Amino acid sequence: MERLDPELVGPIKMIMSQSQLMSFDDLPAARDASKKMIAAMKMQWPRLRGVKMADRSIPGLNGAPNITIRIYRPEQQSAPLPALLWIHGGGYMLGEIDQEDLTAHQFTLSGDCVTVSVGYRLAPEHPYPAPLEDCYAALKWLAAHGDEIGVDCSRIAIGGASAGGGLAAGLALLARDRAEVSIIFQLLVYPMLNDGNIAPASDVLLDTLFWTRANNLAGWRSYLGCQPGGKGISCYAAASRATNLEGLPPAYITVGDLDLFAQEDIDYARRLIEAGIPSELHVYPGGCHAFDMLVPGSDISKRFVNDMHRALKRALHN
Numbered sequence: 001m002e003r004l005d006p007e008l009v010g011p012i013k014m015i016m017s018q019s020q021l022m023s024f025d026d027l028p029a030a031r032d033a034s035k036k037m038i039a040a041m042k043m044q045w046p047r048l049r050g051v052k053m054a055d056r057s058i059p060g061l062n063g064a065p066n067i068t069i070r071i072y073r074p075e076q077q078s079a080p081l082p083a084l085l086w087i088h089g090g091g092y093m094l095g096e097i098d099q100e101d102l103t104a105h106q107f108t109l110s111g112d113c114v115t116v117s118v119g120y121r122l123a124p125e126h127p128y129p130a131p132l133e134d135c136y137a138a139l140k141w142l143a144a145h146g147d148e149i150g151v152d153c154s155r156i157a158i159g160g161a162s163a164g165g166g167l168a169a170g171l172a173l174l175a176r177d178r179a180e181v182s183i184i185f186q187l188l189v190y191p192m193l194n195d196g197n198i199a200p201a202s203d204v205l206l207d208t209l210f211w212t213r214a215n216n217l218a219g220w221r222s223y224l225g226c227q228p229g230g231k232g233i234s235c236y237a238a239a240s241r242a243t244n245l246e247g248l249p250p251a252y253i254t255v256g257d258l259d260l261f262a263q264e265d266i267d268y269a270r271r272l273i274e275a276g277i278p279s280e281l282h283v284y285p286g287g288c289h290a291f292d293m294l295v296p297g298s299d300i301s302k303r304f305v306n307d308m309h310r311a312l313k314r315a316l317h318n
Contacts, residue, residue: 003258004209005286007298012209015294024093024218027124031094038099041293048105050075061137064130068119069138070097071149072108082155082316083114083146084187085139087171089162089290091192091211091219092123092131103161103293110309113316114151116142120167124222128237131223135171136178143181155316157185157249162211162261162290163219165191169239169268176247183249185315189308190255190289194240194264195220195228208260211289216260240264245275252280252311254304256287282307 004012015037024030052073057066074081084107088095097119104115120134139158146153158175160168165188172186197216220228224237235242251272255265262283269281284291284304292301 003286004288005291005298005300007300008286008288008291008295011295012288012291016210024091024215024222027093034090034094035096038096042098042101045102048102051105051108053101053105058138058141061133061140064133064137065121067134067137068097069141070100070104070117070119072104072115072117073150074108074112074114077114077150080147080150080152081113082111082157082184083116083142083151083153084111084312084316085135085142085156085158086115086117087120087135087158087160087164087167088117089160089164089192090122091215092163092166092223093219094122095163106305106309107312111312111316113157113312114149116149123219124225127225128223128234132167132170132174132236135167136174139171139175139181139183154182155184156181157187157312157315158183159185159187159189159312160191161189161293163192163223165189166193166239169193170236172248172251173239173242174236185312186249186251187308187312187315188251188253188265188268190259190261191239191253191265191268192216192219192261193238193268194261195224195233195238196240197260197264208258209288210294211260213260240268245272245277248272248275248277250278250315252282252308252315254282254284254308256284256289256291258287259289261289280311 054071056069088100097117100117104117108115118138120131158168175181253269255262269279272279292304
């Protein structure tokens with residue numbers, strides 16, 4: 001942990017001591033531990049003001065089950081606003097929209113927008129393409145029903161963190177190719193993009209904290225329904241596999257340099273730039289995976305969140 005930001009060391013050590021959170025050998029136990037951690041985190045959140053929240057059940061595509069979405073709107077909204085479709089993380093196997101309440105409230109206020117959070121189906125019970133199609137169904141619903149919730153449908157952004165960032169990147173590719181919904185921006189927060197990321201990044205960084213290579217393999221194996229890194233895997237499932245990045249919306253990619261996803265995220269940003277896509281990349285020295293959620297009061301986390309919020313507001317309102 002010698003390279004970890006000093007403010008992160010103590011809290012990260014404590015979290016890593018909770019072994020059930022760090023292993024997917026028993027997925028029900030890992031999910032239960034995740035729920036308990038989220039509940040504990042919510043107890044520490046500040047009181048959320050200025051945003052009204054409502055859940056809706058919307059139809060899935062092609063006979064798929066209904067999807068729960070959570071809509072966050074500024075209490076003082078007086079005119080249609082741009083929207084952010086937000087996708088939670090959890091390695092494709094964990095997570096729920098409840099964990100995103102604070103993040104979504106902050107996006108809604110700082111971005112002066114309507115935020116819609118998606119409760120997609122989880123792997124391995126529902127492997128690709130089910131989670132991505134749920135996100136696409138939510139995107140289509142938002143574009144078709146935005147006027148009902150005060151959205152300017154000409155200004156829809158998408159985003160997500162970790163596996164949610166991977167789903168957002170895949171969704172950007174899918175929306176481009178299906179050409180049914182226009183997206184103006186993609187906010188990719190330490191996105192999980194490369195199913196072939198199984199080797200150590202370097203002699204110095206043999207493995208990573210909190211989200212390890214073993215966890216990464218388990219997540220990809222569950223999502224893909226097969227061994228990751230092989231042939232025939234769709235770019236919509238693993239965005240790093242895309243050979244054509246032209247025509248995608250502008251992107252903001254942010255990650256810590258000690259995150260397992262750092263190299264794949266940097267590479268994806270480089271390829272977007274080479275394809276002519278306006279892209280902004282931020283790499284935070286001393287940051288591990290999800291450090292902003294785990295230690296929100298640290299200086300590095302505050303800078304991370306503030307930078308992201310400013311980027312979203314610029315994209316939605318410029």
